[in-house]
Amino acid sequence: MMEVKVINKRALVLVSDDSESRRLGSQELLQALRTEIDRCGLANEVDLNTIVDVGAKNLLPLVIIYPEAVVYGPVHPADAGRIVKEHLSQGRVIEEMIVPKHQLTGRIAWLAARSGALPAAQRIVLERAGRIDPESIEDYIIYDGYQALTKALTQMTPAQVIEELTISGLQGRGGAGFPTGKKWEIVASTSGSKKYVICNADESEPGTYKDRVILESDPHSIVEAMALAAYAIGADEGFIYIRGEYQLAQQRFQKAIEQAQALGLLGEHILGTDFSFHLHIHSGAGAYVCGEETALIESIEGKRGEPRSRPPYPTTHGLWGCPTLVNNVETLANVPPILRRSGEWYKKFGTPSSPGTKVYTIFGNVNLTGVFEVPMGITLREAISIYAKGMKNGAAFKLAQTGGSSGSLIPASLQDTPLDFAATRKAGVSLGSGALLIADENTCVVDLVKVLLNFFRFESCGKCTPCRIGTQRSYEILTRITQGQAELDALDELLKLADQMVRLSNCGLGQTAAVPIRDMLKHFRTEVEAHIQLGVCPTGVCPMRVEAPAAEEMQPLASA
Amino acid sequence: MSAHTTDNGYKEMARLAIEKHGTSPDALIPILLEVNQEYGYIPVKALTEIKKHLNAPVGDRLIQEGHLFSLASFYHMLSLKARGRHIVLFCESAPCHVTGGRAVWQALQEQLSLSAGETSPDGKWSLVTTSCLGACGVGPVVVIDEDMYGNVTPERLPEILSRYE
Amino acid sequence: MITLKIDGKTVEVPENTTVLRAAEAAGITIPTLCDHPDLTPYGGCRLCVVEVKGYRLPMASCALPVSQDMEVITENPALAEARRGILELLLSDYYDQGYEDGLGGSNELLHWAEHYHIDLEQAMAKQPRYRVDSDPNPFVWVDMNKCILCTRCIRACADVQGRFVWSLAARGAHTQVVAGAGTTMLDARCESCGACVAYCPTGALNNKMSLHLGAADRKVTTTCTYCGVGCQLELNVKDDKVIRVTSNSDAAVNGMRLCVKGRYGYDFIHHPDRLTQPQVRKYLLDGTPRPPGRGEWVTVDWDTALDLTAAKLSACRDIYGSNSLGILCSAKCLNEENYLFNKFARQVIGTNNIDHCARL
Known part of the structure; x- marks a missing residue:
């Protein structure tokens, strides 16, 4: 039997360890902390690591402790015992050692804005997940269900509903982070006798399954949210486009619709008011690109999922040419809590630039995989140490990919960047859908990017040239690199292809297909060049020889 | 699979699917999904019957077999090729790949003597690659028919495959 | 009407005009392959990208509706580079088997490639992906190695001819144009009107009868003799022989449309039995x-x-007696000639026995 080691990491301690900190005793501090942690038997519960470039010279060496996101400094080795005993063992923040928020500068300045309470208390989207029977509308109603809808229909005008959302600062959780209130406002202000609400539940980003969890555990929250959206924008019909593979989610949602209809919460004259709303499920049939909202609309209309040219946008010309609101599942799940409480309440979570919580899925070479909901603005390192309980087999972290295939590759040097829309954008990283793929030192970046491009060349709808052919050519070049058949100019060619895909593609699929290529060459160029110049795959993953014919034969589908 | 692979069977299948989902354009993909589920794939003859039953313009256009074929070949859950009794889906997305998917994929191909998209001569297996199935927490993932297997290793494969007749 | 600026020129066009058409109206040509004035805009090839003030990335002008006070730049070094990139990508999937295609060594794709100084030899695919002449249609030659998936054939068949023979199959790198449910053209209800050939910008669809006959030395615009519609067509003449019939967007009656007889039924011209x-x-x-x-x-x-x-x-x-005679006149005659026939039957012969074959 293998020895099962219980890993229950619950805190992450970071010690500043640049040359200035070292001069001031950071190494001794680290040693002292490690000794104290071991002495208190917390080695399995606390991750100890270092951080550089934190600025704030007069505070060095400083210590950051997650998940509370508390900063102590300057800290002397003699303080180690107290920090471990009081903070880590007893869970008491040592107020007099805390660095005042206004003194936090440079790379850790954002910590001042972070609300640091414990994650368990901050579930908004997954509030009921696992607590209620998802197939029971009574359970949902007992846990505050349909209160927001009742409140909106009886006490609020559509404009007030939108106003509350705008105050909350909620941003779309599908990846782009567009302000939700603003989107609703645009559709509401577009004239048209027929409007539609669409919930995008075609969750196909590899590694993302938060929407499935929401739909399977709390389907009524989405029914309620869609009805609220319809009321706010003036629609009377809605579709939820659920990924074809999500059979259970479809069944539960269908049941939720029927239950809501039976109670008069859907259909004609909801709650005795003039408001009517009909909701339909549309099943996907296996196409990643249908997560793109215009492709999704084409798909509902019974066509190939080819994204439309924009403008015009769906907000004015959507389903059957009518003004259409398209929101992601997670975005909608935030709506009823906001309206039940208030926009101001919601703003208390997360960071000022990205209020609220985010549901992440974490997987890869980590000890614990799964779904978790935390305030916007946790760091990647925190996610790995605390939520995923560290790297598997003690291997070193090499890179993360956020947001499924279309996200960014984040090297170790960026793992202390907070994951919110503004900060990630600034760091040139896309937060994406909230999938966190954690890869360890045994992962070859070229091999990984090749797998991603293989995905894109199959999932591209094939409509526009840069995406259809660009992904194929990139894949071929990457394959040649893994076979030891490429020259150094292949990298220039890759960058050129990436540039064409970003600038000239019709939709986000082609644009984001280029991101992993660019990130690979930005952060891991040495490793890629080793394949080409030394003929060696540093991780030993790539075959470095031709295994199979590079180009595959394509036969016409025609039987003739 | 209850529908018959006869001309009358296709006709009946088309009639039932259209009766259930209607004739508006947004019914086309649900109709195809229904047929696919019934036969395990979409026989071209069934497309012809669907077209005949629709028989009138759907939305602003007349639906021809070509359009139905185009849809069926676009969406991955729809197949135009007859498949084996058991369909082995292997997730080839990055999350499964970094957790050992590569080795599982090689072992799977060797043990079934099939490459991606092929069906075994005896009609028992079809090996199909797929994008993410949303079970990344337990990758690598293999799905056989309706059964999902997580944390698959090459060593576990023979036992898993032996469960199917 | 909408007013906008294209390359500094002020242009006024009706609402819902695309930027590409507006530019055309102003005498500015924007390169394109998938767009055609007769067909629904598609926005696939991306050759027509332009810079529009307020947009971060280049926009496909063929699918972008004009808006008031829009400012468009249709050509600059960055756009030229973008177009070169698109052409190189398209050419990397374009394989020329080397047969004489009768198009005089050029087509729209090669024209733009030349315009942007692309080394064809280097850019073109090195291997074929499809069988040449893959469809048994007697009139239409199919060589998908030259297909750039602009979908003009699909839209021509649907929008112009209303036959819906062609469609796109599969997706991504495997996308291809197929007839019907992956069958032959004729099985997919093709009437061999050749509209798809007329709109194809690369010669992937070509006139089977005219292959190997080279380019025409002149074109003669004339009226089709088959029926009373009076379609205009162009006889492509080489060495005083008609080697091909083409249609022409400017034709008042039929535009680019022709039927199988008009486009392909010209072999009687030089037939020994004529x-x-x-x-x-x-x-x-x-x-x-x-x-x-x-x-x-x-x-x-x-x-x-x-x-x-x-x-x-x-x-x-x-x-x-007069009624022992009957007159059958022809749809191949002009209206005037048929009128005279009518007079001839009733007044010269003195019978009402007159009919016409206009049941084509």
Whole structure:
């Protein structure tokens, strides 16, 4: 039997360890902390690591402790015992050692804005997940269900509903982070006798399954949210486009619709008011690109999922040419809590630039995989140490990919960047859908990017040239690199292809297909060049020889 | 699979699917999904019957077999090729790949003597690659028919495959 | 009307015009492959990208509706570079087997490649992906190695001809154009009108009968003789022989449309069996009794032939009465000619027995 080691990491301690900190005793501090942690038997519960470039010279060496996101400094080795005993063992923040928020500068300045309470208390989207029977509308109603809808229909005008959302600062959780209130406002202000609400539940980003969890555990929250959206924008019909593979989610949602209809919460004259709303499920049939909202609309209309040219946008010309609101599942799940409480309440979570919580899925070479909901603005390192309980087999972290295939590759040097829309954008990283793929030192970046491009060349709808052919050519070049058949100019060619895909593609699929290529060459160029110049795959993953014919034969589908 | 692979069977299948989902354009993909589920794939003859039953313009256009074929070949859950009794889906997305998917994929191909998209001569297996199935927490993932297997290793494969007749 | 600025020029066009068409109206050509004025905009090839103030990335002008005070730049070094990139990508999937395609060594794709100084040799695919001549249609040549998936054929068949023969199959790198449910063109209800060929910008669809015949030295615009619609067509002539028929967007009646007869039914022109002078039976000239099998034909001048015909018709009418005769006229005649036939039947012969074959 293998020895099962219980890993229950619950805190992450970071010690500043640049040359200035070292001069001031950071190494001794680290040693002292490690000794104290071991002495208190917390080695399995606390991750100890270092951080550089934190600025704030007069505070060095400083210590950051997650998940509370508390900063102590300057800290002397003699303080180690107290920090471990009081903070880590007893869970008491040592107020007099805390660095005042206004003194936090440079790379850790954002910590001042972070609300640091414990994650368990901050579930908004997954509030009921696992607590209620998802197939029971009574359970949902007992846990505050349909209160927001009742409140909106009886006490609020559509404009007030939108106003509350705008105050909350909620941003779309599908990846782009567009302000939700603003989107609703645009559709509401577009004239048209027929409007539609669409919930995008075609969750196909590899590694993302938060929407499935929401739909399977709390389907009524989405029914309620869609009805609220319809009321706010003036629609009377809605579709939820659920990924074809999500059979259970479809069944539960269908049941939720029927239950809501039976109670008069859907259909004609909801709650005795003039408001009517009909909701339909549309099943996907296996196409990643249908997560793109215009492709999704084409798909509902019974066509190939080819994204439309924009403008015009769906907000004015959507389903059957009518003004259409398209929101992601997670975005909608935030709506009823906001309206039940208030926009101001919601703003208390997360960071000022990205209020609220985010549901992440974490997987890869980590000890614990799964779904978790935390305030916007946790760091990647925190996610790995605390939520995923560290790297598997003690291997070193090499890179993360956020947001499924279309996200960014984040090297170790960026793992202390907070994951919110503004900060990630600034760091040139896309937060994406909230999938966190954690890869360890045994992962070859070229091999990984090749797998991603293989995905894109199959999932591209094939409509526009840069995406259809660009992904194929990139894949071929990457394959040649893994076979030891490429020259150094292949990298220039890759960058050129990436540039064409970003600038000239019709939709986000082609644009984001280029991101992993660019990130690979930005952060891991040495490793890629080793394949080409030394003929060696540093991780030993790539075959470095031709295994199979590079180009595959394509036969016409025609039987003739 | 209850529908018959006869001309009358296709006709009946088309009639039932259209009766259930209607004739508006947004019914086309649900109709195809229904047929696919019934036969395990979409026989071209069934497309012809669907077209005949629709028989009138759907939305602003007349639906021809070509359009139905185009849809069926676009969406991955729809197949135009007859498949084996058991369909082995292997997730080839990055999350499964970094957790050992590569080795599982090689072992799977060797043990079934099939490459991606092929069906075994005896009609028992079809090996199909797929994008993410949303079970990344337990990758690598293999799905056989309706059964999902997580944390698959090459060593576990023979036992898993032996469960199917 | 919407007013916008294209390359500094102020242009006024109706609402819902695309930027590409607006530019055209202002005399500015934006390169494109998938767009055609007759067809629904597609936005696939991306060759027509332009810079529009307020947009971060280049926009496909063929699918972008104009808006008030829009400012568009249609050509600059960055856009030229973008177009070169698109052309290189398209060419990397374009394989030329080297046969004489009758297009004079050029087509729209190669034209733009040349315009942007692309090294064709280097850019073109090195291997074919499809079988050449993959469809048994007697008139349409199919070589998908030259297909750039612009979908003009699909839209031409659907929008112009209303036949829906072609469609896209599969997706991503495997996307291809297929007939019907992956069958042959004729099985997919193709009427061989050749509209897809007429709109194809690369020669992936071509005129089978004209392959290997080279380029025309001149084009003669004329009217189709098959029916009364009066479609205009262009006879492509080489060495005084018609080697191909093409259609032309400017034709008032039919535009680019032609039917299978107009586009492909021209082989009678140079056929050895074709009558180019009147012929009569020899016994009629000689005034001798009709021999068994009616005897041989002899070539005569028009007067002789017409005199003979007039004499026989008059004799019939005089002996057996006006209603012993009937007149069938032809859709291949002009309206004026048919009018005269009508007069001839009723006033000259004196019968109402007149009908017409306009049931094409």
